Amino acid sequence: MPETMLLIQMTLFLLVIGAFAGVLAGLLGVGGGIVLVPAFFYSFHALGFDGPQLMQMCLATSLATIVVTSLRSVLSHNKKGAVDWDILRGWAPGIVIGASLGVLMVAQLRSSTLQMVFGVLGLTIGLYLGFGRSEWRLGQKMPVGLARAVMSPVLGFLSVLLGIGGGSFGVPVMTLYNTPMHRAVATAAGFGMLIAVPAVIGFLFVPMQGAVPPFTLGLVNLPAFGIIIAMTLITAPLGVKIAHMMDPKPLKRVFAVFLIAVALNMLRKALM
Secondary structure, eight states, X not given: OOOHHHHHHHHHHHHHHHHHHHHHHHHTSSOTHHHXXXXXXXXXXXXXXXXXXXXXXXXXXXXXXXXHHHHHHHHHHXXXXXXXXXXXXXXXXXXXXXXXXXXXXXXXXXXXXHHHHHHHHHHHHHHHHHHOOTTOOSOSSOOOHHXXXXXXXXXXXXXXXXXXXXXXXXXXXXXXTTOOHHHHHHHHHHHHHHXXXXXXXXXXXXXXXXXXXXXXXXXXXXXXXXHHHHHHHHHHXXXXXXXXXXXXXXXXXXHHHHHHHHHHHHXXXXXX
């Protein structure tokens, strides 16, 4: 077992990360998972758990927290009338299908391969956050028909590969199709539920091999889940409140630099 002091340090670290992730989920619409996955990875690696499914456990545990944080976030946004339920209902079937396929893919890939995937996709999201323009448009309204049938499962699939909710991909897609930012952030919280619930159900039945951290069910580590939820339940509504009070663009650029650095480091470790 890891030393008591190291466990205390990791607990404090996860408490801080959980608070940070909760604010991000409500404020920037990028979802806390983009922070939680690398935080889990480095924490468990420091504790000596570096098995072949470490990255899978990080993704699964991150998605488990998103079940709770997305629900809290969408309820908070809905009180302000910001959730577009028509978009949510229309995209739900494809997102659920894509998320389910994502679980099957994650269960088959090596941890190093998932690190590479996270690095590439995280770098893409970071670059978009840093250099994307609010006036960019692909259309004047959200796609339906064949376009939605293709895009919605891809969104769910890629989100599971990253261990994130719907914000990192959902918000850019909606804003590119002329959805106001506040409405896109609110609706993407609902995407998070559609992604996380089927994914976590699947991950609970995937056995973890090698050195397993204590109290791990399937691929979900329950202590990490509990610590993160304790903080994000407090801070996610704060992020929502701030999002309705200020322009988050400057903060997005700062976060973009942070995310690019994290993604590049994940790529470096995958290639070592």
